[in-house]
Structures are given as structure tokens and as C-alpha cells.
Amino acid sequence: MSRKLAIGIIGTGGIARYHAEAYRKLDYVEVVAVADVVPGRARQFADSLGLRDAQAFDGHEELLKLDLDGVSICTPNVSHHRTSVDALRAGKNVLLEKPMSVTLDQAIDMAQASRQSGRMLTIGFQPRYDPNMKKLQEIVQSGRLGNVYYVETGGGRRRGMPGGTFIRKDLAGAGAMADIGCYSLDLALNTLGHPRPLTVSAFTSNRFGTNKLYHPEAERFEVEDFGVALVRFENDLVLQFKISWAMHMDTLGPTLFLGSDAGLKVTPAGTGPWSGVWDGSIGSMTMYYDDFGGHTETRVPLIEHKINLFDAKVHDFAEALRDGRPAPIPGHQILIQQAIIDGVLRSAEQRREVSVELPASLTE
Numbered sequence: 001m002s003r004k005l006a007i008g009i010i011g012t013g014g015i016a017r018y019h020a021e022a023y024r025k026l027d028y029v030e031v032v033a034v035a036d037v038v039p040g041r042a043r044q045f046a047d048s049l050g051l052r053d054a055q056a057f058d059g060h061e062e063l064l065k066l067d068l069d070g071v072s073i074c075t076p077n078v079s080h081h082r083t084s085v086d087a088l089r090a091g092k093n094v095l096l097e098k099p100m101s102v103t104l105d106q107a108i109d110m111a112q113a114s115r116q117s118g119r120m121l122t123i124g125f126q127p128r129y130d131p132n133m134k135k136l137q138e139i140v141q142s143g144r145l146g147n148v149y150y151v152e153t154g155g156g157r158r159r160g161m162p163g164g165t166f167i168r169k170d171l172a173g174a175g176a177m178a179d180i181g182c183y184s185l186d187l188a189l190n191t192l193g194h195p196r197p198l199t200v201s202a203f204t205s206n207r208f209g210t211n212k213l214y215h216p217e218a219e220r221f222e223v224e225d226f227g228v229a230l231v232r233f234e235n236d237l238v239l240q241f242k243i244s245w246a247m248h249m250d251t252l253g254p255t256l257f258l259g260s261d262a263g264l265k266v267t268p269a270g271t272g273p274w275s276g277v278w279d280g281s282i283g284s285m286t287m288y289y290d291d292f293g294g295h296t297e298t299r300v301p302l303i304e305h306k307i308n309l310f311d312a313k314v315h316d317f318a319e320a321l322r323d324g325r326p327a328p329i330p331g332h333q334i335l336i337q338q339a340i341i342d343g344v345l346r347s348a349e350q351r352r353e354v355s356v357e358l359p360a361s362l363t364e
């Protein structure tokens, strides 16, 4: 290609640095502009990374007037909708940080903006780049488990509650469900091939977040710190999904896939206090089945790798731009999990099972 891909970064806080560092490793990409709503922060960010030629703006609108191939959106959840819709309408391709949005309506709007503009909207779920996640998907989709009828996933931290924008309902939408549950849902849905959800019955709780003993911002805590849901899908498949930011327990258990011919137990890698949730790699995979007239189990050999999953997702976006490929993790796929989270919150509030409201863009 004759010229470098011109990239902008919107939101220059913690995660933006990882985007900038990942782009820096590609010789065909240049970060030419950065923007943040806090005056001066974008300039400071660019200078601290040695991006002295990059233009810096105190807001995304001016940045979007530039001739850019793509933007990374690294703002808090509440700004994902506005910034990505504006970027798509301005003709930019978008790599958006997870979770996709605060509400289902926003996610629908974003997917429509992508479709109408013909620009890609890809959502940054880096665990998909773990080769063992791909292997898990291959095993389940190969039919080796037979007919998969039950999946249990999620994860829990004994204590790991963020604060700030993460605990405000209007800014984050949901708590643990949106923050870390989105990874578990993506693992399950992507492995299963994005089945169609029908109903949700859920319970959520905030016993830790609202207790000053456990959270310094207890008085401002408006979201759930724990949630559990039973999601029914087409074709007699159910998913039990549970997630916690805090609990008096060491684990909420492994991820399970039960099929008519075999079952698969999967655990996440990582042993730190904030581990035990699906924001990284696979730690083990064991298949259970009957053979030779008895119960048998096989430890699935894991692929050893040193892939930087975060870099891999940023590089895949850049490669898709360079090679004219479609969005690696398209927004319309992630709409399914937004619809489930929306159902979880409605069901928990109404204390009954509710239908999942599938966006028209998925049903058309």
C-alpha cells in the first residue's frame, strides 16, 4: 500500500495507551490524531507516547473532520454510542472498546449506523484471539459433543468492584453484567455460533456494592454486583449465566458445555484476585464422555502461545482495514448479548421471566 493507514484515538485514558502501543508495532499504521473531553489531556497523551506529529483535540467532533481510515474508541461506556455513531456517519471505520453500549436501543442505533454508512463497527473482545478459545469453538461446532443442550458460564471475583462511572446506572447501564459478564456471554455465544435467545429469567443483587464495609463509594452504587440468569434459546438450548464482582466464595465454578455425546469443562487462566472471569485465556479444557463401556475423560491439550491478545485485536482491525475485510467482531453480532443483558435487567426488576427483545436488524 502506498500510504500508511491514518488512525485516530478517541478517549485517551487507561486503555487508549494499549491501543496506541499496539498500533505503534505496525509499520503500515500511523496514529495521526487523538481526542479527549478533558482539555489538554489528548495533547499530554500524544506527547507522552512520542506522537509529536499527532493532532490533539478537546473533543471527538474536530478529530472526525480529518481524513482518517479508522478510529479506536476508548471512552467510558456512556460515550460509546454518541462517539461511534458520529464516527460511522463521518465515514470512519470503528474499533470500539467493550461493552458495546449502555442500552439495547443504543446498540441497535450503532449497528444501523454501521450498515447505513457502509463502515465497519468492530467490538474489542480480545479473548477471541486466544488460540484455545478458537479451539473450544472448533470442538463445540465440530459436533463432537453431540447436541448441546445446556451451557453454564460466568465467573466471579471474591472482591473486585470498580467505582466511578462503572457504578452509575446512567453511565454504565449495568454493573458486573456489563463490565465482565460481556466477556462470558461472548465466550458462550461465539462458541455456540450466535444462537437466537428467546427468554430470560434473572436475579440481580447489590449487597456488597451498597455496603460501606465493602465499597468506599457505597452511597453512589446504583448497579448490580451479582447476577444470575437462565436464558432460553431456540432449539432447546439453555444457558445459565452468573457473574459477580464480589461474594463470600472463591469461585462460581467452571464453564460447562453439556451435549448428548460428551461434555466439556473449561476454566479460565489466571490466579490473581481479579481472575476467575473470562477476560483472558483458557486455563484448562476437559472432555467427559463414555467409551470402552465406562466413563472416560480426556484433558484437551492446550496450545502454548505468547500471543498478546490485546495487540492481536488491534492488529486484526488494522489488517481488516488494509485488506478490505469485514469487521472482525461485528457490532450486529454483539447485539445478541446486549439484548440478553437488557432482558436480564428487565427480568430482575420485574421478578419474572421476560422475552428477549431481538433487534429488528437481527430479525430482518
Ligand SMILES: NC(=O)c1ccc[n+]([C@@H]2O[C@H](COP(=O)([O-])OP(=O)(O)OC[C@H]3O[C@@H](n4cnc5c(N)ncnc54)[C@H](O)[C@@H]3O)[C@@H](O)[C@H]2O)c1
Pocket: 010, 011, 012, 013, 014, 015, 016, 035, 036, 037, 038, 041, 059, 060, 074, 075, 076, 077, 079, 083, 097, 098, 099, 124, 126
Ligand atoms: N478490553 C479491555 O481489556 C478493557 C480494559 C479496560 C477498559 N476497557 C474499556 O475501555 C473503555 C475506557 O476505559 P478506561 O479504563 O480507559 O477509562 P478511563 O476513564 O481511563 O479513560 C476514558 C477517557 O475517555 C475520555 N472521554 C470521556 N468521554 C469522552 C468523549 N465523549 N470524547 C472523548 N473522550 C472522552 C475521558 O476523559 C478519559 O480520559 C471502557 O468502555 C472500558 O469498559 C476495556
